[in-house]
Amino acid sequence: MRTFAFARADSVERAVERRQGEPASAFVAGGTTLLDLVKLDVMRPSRVIDINALPLKSVERLHDDRLRIGALVTNTDLAYHPDVLADHPLLSQAILAGASTQVRNMATTGGNLMQRTRCPYFRDPTAACNKREPGSGCDARDGFNRMHAVLGGSDQCVAVHPSDMCVALAAIGATLTLQGPNGEREIDVADFHRLPGATPHLEHDLDDELIVAVTLAPPLKPLGTAYVKRRDRAAYEFALASAGAMLSLDEDLIGEARLALGGVATKPWRCHEAEALLAGKRAEIAAFEAAADVALADAEPLSHNAFKIPLARQAIVRALRDAARVAREDNA
Template sequence: MKPFAFSRADSLETAVEYRQAEPNSAFVAGGTTLLDLTKLDVMRPSRVIDINALPLEGIERLGDDRLRIGALVTNAELARHPAVREDYPLLARAILAGASTQVRNMATTAGNIMQRTRCPYFRDVAAACNKRQPGSGCDAIGGINRMHAVLGGSEACVAVHPSDMCVALAAIGTTLTLHGPQGEREIDFADFHRLPGTTPHLEHMLGDDELIVAITLDPPLRPLGTAYLKLRDRASYEFALASAGAMLSLDDGMIGEARLALGGVATRPWRCHEAEALLVGRRAEEAAFTQAADAALAEAQPLSHNAFKVVLARQAIVRALRDAREGHP
């Protein structure tokens, strides 16, 4: 591990100033991704800036019924908050499906959004990886790619986005508040994570001298049925092979509104807009769920070792929609 300097920021302005003064620096809160990657020599910050003293730990209901969540709220705190459990159960379930209790106690809301892929080629500095070293190639495409993406990939990168929480945020609808030298700006969560294209090293729309200060969830659907289904090689402490987050608002068995997002199969949190459009106005039954699953995966491009993910994701969608229907009040 390369040695680095360490600073503590006591204000947003100080944090930004530290970052501007040393572009090869990195912010740290829980550190559950940064420290791992620094030890592996994948990330080599010259300075680490501790932001835990910043006042970014609140959760508050806004006047328009949205919920604003501070960037430093831990995953454990977020999953057990009464407003989240009552109005956004999909988010609570997704968080609890990820990692261990110890990690959830440390990991923060913004850190979860910013976490980087678990692709073994990205984490192995001896392997070719365009995300880690632009222009070096992608060993995953011709290698062991069982865990890799079938949606959103490119000839330069097929690494999967690892977050469970972000699947729920994509389905719910979320706005990120960013802070930088020019003050605050907002960006839709759907626009935050980039597709890899030819520049997989550019993973998000955060500026070099910006940090996430809050996320704001869209008003909750009511009445609401939700489900989060995570399929993986083992029952706990494992990343998804395929996951599906579903939200349904029903009226006498008819779908008034639908939200659907996937994890474990795409290069970013994957919102399934075409599938949602097919569900609205339909009766909540198996035929509609199956057609929605087919639409969600119509553009899937499996690799040599992961064609099973298309079948697995289709099953996850149908089961999640069925569970959301059954859980509807």
């Protein structure tokens, strides 16, 4: 492992200041991704800035019924927070479907948003990877690409975004508060993760900024949610395909639908066209199957991952079915 300078920050402003003029520096909180990649020589920070002392560890209900989540709230605390369980159960379900208890105890909200791909070519410094080394090529496209994306890929990169939490955030809708050298700004969570296009090394819409908070949109009511994750083994495994669904029902007609996918795309994948198709329809399997077809209409399989398309279709239909069942129970 390469050496790096280490610093601690006691305020958000000081953390941002310490990063200025040193683009190879990195913030660390739980370290569940960063330290792995440093050990693999994939990330080579010149300075690591510890932000654990910052006052970003609370969940606050705002006057308009939104929830503001500090960037240092751990995944465990967030998953079991009473306001999250009451208003945004999909977020809790998605978090608890990921990683292990030990990792969730360390991983933070901000860190999860910054989580990097588990593509084996990205994590192998001897392989060609445009995300790690721009212009070097993409060994995954013609290699063993079973785990890779069928949505949102490009000639330059087909690496899957790994986070379960971010799938739920995409479905719920949220804004991120970022603090940088020019002050504070907000960005929609849907715009934070970038598609790879010709610049897969530019993964996030950040400009020397620190994630300060995530603010969730007001909850749908009445609400049914479900998170379905298909993977190779039952625990501590990344998704081959996952679906997060939210439905509000009025006498079995869908008032509003939210649907997002994981494990199949290069970023958390919101399915706006499928949601529009579901609005006003009866909550039944035929509608869910039609929505799944629309959500996956642009899927492009690689040589080893065509199975992901029917697997994702199954996950979507089941998530919508289960969300409808919960919504009916909520209406009863």
